[in-house]
Amino acid sequence: MEIKRFEESFIKKDYLIGPTKKYYIVTVKIDKKKYKFMIIKDGTIIYEGYEDGLKLAKYSSLLKLYSVDRLALNTTKLSMIHYKEDRPNGNPWVKDSNIELQRHIDQFLEGSTSITTIPTLEPKDRKREYQLYNNEYKSRVVYEYLFNSLSHRELDESILGLDPKESRGYQAMGILHHIGLRDNHKGIFKDVSLEAAILNLKKQEADFSKVVEFLEKIQIHIIEEERLGNIIAADIEAELSEEDSYYKDGAVKEYHGKRYERNPENRRRAIESHGLNCVVCGFNFEDFYGEWGKDFIEVHHLNPLNTVQAEVIIDPEKDLAPVCSNCHRMLHRKKYNVLSITELREKLQRMTW
Structure with a gap:
């Protein structure tokens, strides 16, 4: 085509x-x-x-x-x-x-409308473990258990951030058992789409509303990630249209001046970690421009790219920061002296005193 x-x-x-x-x-x-x-x-x-x-x-x-x-x-x-x-x-x-x-x-x-019968929930009072974690953690535990067959120990480690040798899977097990999810529910939705699984649960005669609630939180998160990903991809294309050529992240031998982060995944994760406010001046495009500015921000490399001699792995949380267009230009105004976030913030504070 x-x-x-x-x-x-x-x-x-x-x-x-x-x-x-x-x-x-x-x-x-x-x-x-x-x-x-x-x-x-x-x-x-x-x-x-x-x-x-x-x-x-x-x-x-x-x-x-x-x-x-x-x-x-x-x-x-x-x-x-x-x-x-x-x-x-x-x-x-x-x-x-x-x-x-x-x-x-x-x-x-x-x-x-074709219904696969789901084993009935068997709730057990494990309130202590259940109340210890917020809904985001509980949603991820439920999803990974039903769709990817993760064991209790694997859930403790990958979702709850615990040492499975010490926790022995008891925290994830407590969450699942409090809801009523048992061994016969593990991996029941393998190779099934999230949307189809939710539809199936809603059609069951038994009450699966709590499971549906957690899976719908995952669904909303996925839709939001996809929406933000589409916006970021469009913004990157708009930025590329300003130039005759561009380089792959980190592949530049030497580069001076303002530089966009063009890896959509890095950009998305940086925004998820740091938000959409400029870390220097606090400017938010949506607050100023309304719907037109929603979800827009530029992303700044904290390590100057003219020091990069080969492709590198970017840690979006540590290596990238959201900045408005004005602050981004000020950071890179002197091509041989790129300011740090702190240095520019101090200059801005001196001007506002």
């Missing part, structure tokens, strides 16, 4: 310029088997994924959309469009009719 041709055609479509439906699903044939799918809400791409084959791409996109908005699977709110360059008539774009779309929705809902 010719990416440039698709992009030039895609940006002119109504569902990006002036959407007439709240949601659009767009599938794109990449090669013989691989398909990309996008979910668009109110003119903004909120999710992108890949599947082998059009059928799977349709199913996965409907499943993801259902997890975002259960009322979205309706032909008055949703359209499904497909892009394939090798169509015989030469027009790569095809839109499903309402009848075709309703058939896809009905098939999806019919498949989603």
